[in-house]
Amino acid sequence: MNKEKISFEKEVAETLxxxxxxxxxxxxxxxxxxxxxxxxxxxxxxxxxxFMDRKEIETSFEKLLKVKLIKAxxxxxxxxxxxxxxxxxxxxxxxxxxxxxxxxxxxSKETVEVIELGGIQLDFAKSKLxxxxxxxMERSQARDNWNILFIDFxxxxxxxxxxxxxxxxxxxxxxxxxxxxxxxxxxxxxISKEKASDYLKEFIIYWEENGTALKSWNxxxxxxxxxxxxxxxxxxxKENYRNNEPGKFTKxxxxxxxxxxxxxxxxx
Numbered sequence: 113m114n115k116e117k118i119s120f121e122k123e124v125a126e127t128l129x130x131x132x133x134x135x136x137x138x139x140x141x142x143x144x145x146x147x148x149x150x151x152x153x154x155x156x157x158x159x160x161x162x163f164m165d166r167k168e169i170e171t172s173f174e175k176l177l178k179v180k181l182i183k184a185x186x187x188x189x190x191x192x193x194x195x196x197x198x199x200x201x202x203x204x205x206x207x208x209x210x211x212x213x214x215x216x217x218x219x220s221k222e223t224v225e226v227i228e229l230g231g232i233q234l235d236f237a238k239s240k241l242x243x244x245x246x247x248x249m250e251r252s253q254a255r256d257n258w259n260i261l262f263i264d265f266x267x268x269x270x271x272x273x274x275x276x277x278x279x280x281x282x283x284x285x286x287x288x289x290x291x292x293x294x295x296x297x298x299x300x301x302x303i304s305k306e307k308a309s310d311y312l313k314e315f316i317i318y319w320e321e322n323g324t325a326l327k328s329w330n331x332x333x334x335x336x337x338x339x340x341x342x343x344x345x346x347x348x349x350k351e352n353y354r355n356n357e358p359g360k361f362t363k364x365x366x367x368x369x370x371x372x373x374x375x376x377x378x379x380x
Contacts (some may be wrong), residue, residue, distance in 0.1 A: 114370060127173045128172070128176065128179070128282055129172060129175070130177055131164055131168050131169070131171075132171040132172035132173075134161065134164075135157055135161070135172050135176060135182075136181055136182065138156075138160055138161070139153070139157075139176075139182045141168055147337075149365060150173075152178070153173070154169060154173060155169060156164075157169050157173070160283060175229070178225050178228075178229070179225075179229075193318075195326060196319070197359050209256065210247075210254035210255055210256045211254055211256070211258075212252060212253065212254050212255075213245055213248045213249055213255070213258055214245075215245060215249065217258065218228075218241070219237075219241070219258075219259055219262050220259050223259040223260075223262060223263060224237075226263055227263060227266055232266060232267070232269065232270045236266075236269075236273070237266045240265070240266060240269050241262075242260075244262055244265050248261075248305065270323060281290060281325035281326050281327050282325055283319075283320070283323060283324070283325050284316055284319035284320045284324075284329060285316075286316060286320065288332075289310075289312070290312070290329070290330050290331060290333050291330060293330070294308075294330045294333060294334055297334055297335060298337055298338070301338060301341075302326070303337060303338070303341055307337075307341075308333075308337045311336065311337050311340055314334055315336055319332075336379075
């Protein structure tokens with residue numbers, strides 16, 4: 113390898129990071145042998161990459177070991193015990209048969225690695241394991257993909273945990289504002305961001321006084337804006353849609369008071 117230039121694979125850099133991609137290329141060079149002890153390999157990498165600190169090198173090296181892109185003799189190095197659950201290893205169904213989940217079930221080693229590589233703390237995943245098992249034990253369903261189901265469950269719970277309201281319903285407030293995805297959706301209905309923003313203040317006032325709690329207000333706002341726009345379009349000689357949310361009456365008070373159209377359906 114040219115000592116002045118270091119090349120690396122773009123896909124590896126996108127997945128595991130630039131440091132890991134560089135270390136992988138160094139590992140593939142003639143100076144790096146898989147039979148060398150881990151500590152020796154780390155020293156060689158550090159000598160070749162003075163721009164990386166030891167901690168960065170060790171973290172990237174562990175990532176490459178987990179996905180089996182490199183090999184190393186562990187030698188006297190301590191095994192990284194934080195990447196395992198303190199529960200019994202699951203029995204694999206080699207025949208692909210479906211089984212019901214039991215209280216002794218635990219995710220496979222590969223499942224734990226996928227969760228960690230996704231940036232999810234393993235302590236968090238472990239804290240959700242009991243909840244996952246209780247839910248599926250009560251449903252009493254037989255599956256052959258418990259590990260995949262567990263990964264999907266943890267990803268959803270992690271997303272909820274890091275949302276502003278932690279996945280719980282909350283009431284409307286004066287500081288609320290829709291995210292940019294809302295305006296992108298409305299744009300597909302030919303409603304501009306500026307036009308949609310005209311309805312924001314009355315939307316907030318109405319629902320703040322209403323006191324309803326929802327997990328997400330974005331979809332509610334989309335429906336509200338679409339109905340308001342539809343009402344505007346239908347004003348010219350067409351019957352307006354009823355709307356239980358705030359808006360202007362299409363008729364004056366006197367005209368509405370004398371309107372007897374509601375009684376046409378009754379026969380005395």
